[in-house]
Each structure stands twice: as C-alpha cells, then as structure tokens.
Amino acid sequence: MAVHVLAxxxxxxxxxxxSKFLAGSVNTNPVIVRRLLLSLQKARLVETCKGAGAGSRLSRSPRRINLAEVYRSVEDTESFASPARKPNADCPVGHCILEALSRLFASAQQAMEQDLARTTLADVLAAVKVSEECAGKKAP
Amino acid sequence: MAVHVLAxxxxxxxxxxxSKFLAGSVNTNPVIVRRLLLSLQKARLVETCKGAGAGSRLSRSPRRINLAEVYRSVEDTESFASPARKPNADCPVGHCILEALSRLFASAQQAMEQDLARTTLADVLAAVKVSEECAGKKAP
DNA sequence: ACAGATGTAATCATTCAGATTACTTAATGG
DNA sequence: CCATTAAGTAATCTGAATGATTACATCTGT
Structure with a gap:
C-alpha cells in the first residue's frame, strides 16, 4: 500500500x-491513507500540507527513493516475530534459542532489505508506464 | 517454533x-507441535512413529538441513501479502501495481531465503551447546 | 467566513495463529 | 490379546493485528 501510494x-x-484521491486508487478509506502518510512523513519521503487545495507530494525525486526505505518507514515490527509464550528456560535448547534465532533472523531481514534497496520508486513508475503503453496499443 | 523443535x-x-516433550520445551500445547510436525514430515525433515514408545526424530543429519528448507516447509503463504481489496483498475497505477510488486517481492523473499540457507541446523545446535557450556561455567 | 483538506480518536469487523478439549487410530509391551 | 501410550484430527475458543468506518477538531487558501 505504501509503494502504491508513493507510485x-x-x-x-x-x-x-x-488522501481521498489516493484512497480511490488503493480502494480503501482516506483515513487509512492519512495514517500511512504520517509514517511516510516521519521518514521524510513525502510532504503534506493541510487546508484547502492541499495534499501530499514526494519530498525527493523517485530516483532517490528506494523500496528498503519505504519498507523501514512503514514496518516498525520485525518480520520474524518472537513467540507469544517464552520457551522453557529449564530446557537447554529453550534457554537460548531466541537469542540464537534473533541473530539469524536479523541477517535474513537485512538480506531482504538489501534486495529491496536495489529498486527505486522510479523503477516502479517505469513499470507502470510500460503497462500503460501496452494497454493503449491494445485498445486505441 | 519449527527451528526450536528441530533443534x-x-x-x-x-x-x-x-510431542508432549517438545511442547514442554516450546511451552505450548502438544497438538500445536503435532500440526507443525505434519508439515515437517511432508518436507521430509522428520520421521514420526505412532504408538507406545514412539515419537519423532530428524530424517537427516543436522548438517544437511538448512533454515531455508525449514522456512519453506512451514510458511505456505508469501511474506508479502496482497491487499484484501483489489486496487482500482481504472487508475493507471492501480491497474498494474500488484503485478509489478509481485516480481519485486518475490526477489526480496528469495534473497531472504538464500541468507537463511547459509545456516544449518548443526550451526544452531552448536550455538546451543556453546550457551550451555557458558551456563555451566557460571554456576558449577 | 467558509469550504476543503488533514490530524486524530474511538469503535467495529475480519483474519490468523495459537490454545484447548475431545475423540479416533495405531503400535508396542507385558 | 489387550491395556497403554502416543500420534492424527476435528471443533471451538481466544487474543492480537490490520484495516474499515464514523465522527470531530484543526488548519489554510480563497
């Protein structure tokens, strides 16, 4: 949803x-979009003005916004959640498994973010425009 | 939880x-563990016998089980979910955004799995044993 | 001043993972 | 051979998280 809005x-x-227009494209409620925009504002990805005739826009060129930044601005929680109940500390495995896994999962998440960082919002926009051209040719 | 059980x-x-013993270490219900074991059986990671004196064991050496296999055996759904409501197809962006994102997200997920694949169950077990030794030294 | 837009709180709905209970099925040991 | 032990499985409950909706206060440009 964040990538969609930024696109x-x-x-x-x-x-x-x-936010009303954005909500129309995402097919959701303007309030949901506004909450999302608050996160994107904090990450300095968008600038929003209040009042009549106002709205949001990107704060930088799409070329200089990559998807890892978008991911981090929106996902506050970790991808790999800890279990609701603590493992049994009396078991040698249960005693240390969370500690061991947190390192491994942090590494996996970093690998994922590095992959996301390879793509910019400009790349996404280009894909949208290509798709648009194809649609135009099919039904001119 | 899958890594914990396998460890x-x-x-x-x-x-x-x-499953009762495993549930004791994970601090959950034996039924939850059995459901998990069914997935691990399908992926040929564990072998389970029914009946008195039975239970589960690894079907291969821990050295030959990596965490990407574990991940795939348990996670049937994709990490990046599609939105509940379809984007507005009348909007040029909404029309094609899911298609564009699915490629990017598949790539990011693959990067994550490749990182997980670098770690085997033997590595996890070694970390457990190191932690165990330290605990023993502290309170001999 | 007013119209149009965001910020924000409160509440509802849906979904999903895990928890619990209960019952059936299968294999082992005596 | 049968009693015991443990897995397979269904049904239901709970709690957390995400999004949806409504309502209202606040800000700003004309």
Missing part, C-alpha cells in the same frame, strides 16, 4: 494529491 | 521424542 505521487510528478 | 530433535541425536 501515484510519483506519477503525479509533484502535484499535491489528496 | 531439540538434533540435541537428542536420533532418539525418538514425543
């Missing part, structure tokens, strides 16, 4: 876009 | 271990 903002090339 | 089986070095 729309990139598509609009700096024009201010309202 | 206990590795620690027990081929002895048959009951």
């Amino acid at each position: 729309v903002l990139a598509y609009k090339e700096g024009d201010r876009v309202t | 206990v089986l590795a620690y027990k070095e081929g002895d048959r271990v009951t």
